[in-house]
Ligand SMILES: Cc1cc2nc3c(=O)[nH]c(=O)nc-3n(C[C@H](O)[C@H](O)[C@H](O)COP(=O)(O)OP(=O)(O)OC[C@H]3O[C@@H](n4cnc5c(N)ncnc54)[C@H](O)[C@@H]3O)c2cc1C
């Protein structure tokens with residue numbers, strides 16, 4: 001990433017979109033919209049002081065909504081470019097409220113609420129489309145209850161939970177437990193507020209609210225208006241504190257997830273959604289199980305799949321190593337349903353196809369290996385660029401020219417072409433680069449001929 | 453006639469294409485719709501089959 005940001009031959013146009021493409025191989029005119037960040041690239045140092053002070057919280061898409069970011073943000077800590085961006089949908093100032101804290105904080109004077117989108121015209125010989133994919137939304141499969149059971153998560157959410165820079169610092173805290181901890185934090189805030197209101201009375205009358213309340217309830221101060229206020233305030237306080245105590249007790253018993261289930265082919269090899277195999281998900285489940293085991297040696301993982309597809313250099317060995325050293329059990333079967341058991345534990349109901357039996361098993365957390373879905377924006381992009389899609393909405397190619405699109409001079413690589421893992425994406429990317437370079441060198445030849 | 457190349461998408465695939473072309477001496481314009489490049493790979497903790505850090 002750093003190399004891309006630094007390379008003198010690469011003009012990095014982040015936070016930008018292609019709006020128009022005209023022309024043909026060797027000579028395309030391209031219009032690019034550089035969206036306003038409301039932060040000046042030539043000034044922003046990426047220090048993050050603005051984000052630290054910004055009061056507005058927004059669910060952080062990079063962390064799959066598992067934590068919040070600010071309305072002024074960088075996509076992630078090491079993001080290139082590090083220029084911050086104001087999220088105009090959520091920023092107070094941009095929505096008619098008073099704020100501007102970031103502008104006051106920024107030493108570099110980089111904040112510019114009046115910045116406008118800029119239009120850039122480019123002339124290029126060839127185009128490479130590398131627009132990637134989307135993670136399949138598993139809430140389309142009602143029997144897995146992804147939305148309803150908090151401890152059923154997607155594999156990409158699990159990546160963030162495993163990450164030391166992620167929302168849990170790499171601890172496998174269960175989402176249901178995190179939700180309760182967030183509730184506790186909120187309740188502590190309001191308990192703090194109601195406590196403050198009591199202090200005034202406690203100082204005035206020289207006793208604790210609890211001691212006073214006991215006397216008050218047994219009728220000690222019949223016509224005392226001031227003490228009645230105190231009693232009401234204390235009663236309010238109790239409505240917060242009592243459930244707070246109960247939750248705190250519950251939270252004492254919280255533990256990290258140790259019994260994990262991975263469910264394969266969620267949306268893939270499923271005729272309701274995508275008949276194809278997404279290729280990488282068997283491997284990323286094994287990887288996630290291995291890393292989880294590195295974090296906690298007593299972690300056990302069960303991977304439920306029709307079969308495990310470990311097709312690639314070193315992949316089968318990786319799978320076997322996972323089984324031998326990382327407490328992974330591979331179960332051949334298809335999961336019919338996930339229900340919620342006691343203590344927010346998901347229960348997996350499946351057919352063990354080796355034993356030909358329907359079984360139930362309880363876990364701390366279930367991870368869904370979701371399909372590689374075509375990117376939602378791809379239809380609009382290919383219309384702009386002028387290439388065709390296949391029936392699934394990946395770019396149309398042919399087996400003998402896998403990086404050529406339907407238009408000469410326009411190439412494709414990575415998951416925009418079809419589901420593939422990182423090594424394959426890199427190989428295709430180099431191949432697409434070479435095909436595109438041919439066009440550049442051909443234009444050179446044509447020019448040389450014209451001169452001669 | 454131009455000798456530049458446009459790459460759309462700054463995930464691992466777009467970054468690799470851009471670097472290869474740039475190393476050949478070709479000028480690349482890399483368009484990414486999000487505020488930073490990296491794509492899905494930047495979200496991954498580590499990658500199989502070597503468990504190297506993703507970024
Ligand atoms: C949970 C999970 C774990 C994985 N683990 C591994 C692993 O360990 N090892 C491995 O090899 N593979 C793994 N993969 C697969 C890996 O994510 C992909 O192979 C890889 O990210 C594909 O890269 P890409 O560049 O094609 O697409 P992406 O990473 O999706 O990048 C596409 C980029 O294009 C941008 N873009 C999209 N549309 C536009 C547009 N219209 N204009 C401009 N920019 C646009 C996007 O914002 C994005 O930055 C995993 C996948 C998942 C879901």
Ligand code: SF4
Pocket residue numbers: 053054055056071072086090091092093094099100101102103
């Ligand atoms: S103006 Fe206020 S809300 Fe908007 S980004 Fe700056 S600090 Fe955040």
Ligand code: SF4
Pocket residue numbers: 264265266268269276277278279280281282283305307308309369
């Ligand atoms: S890689 Fe595995 S989980 Fe993914 S679709 Fe193929 S078989 Fe299913």
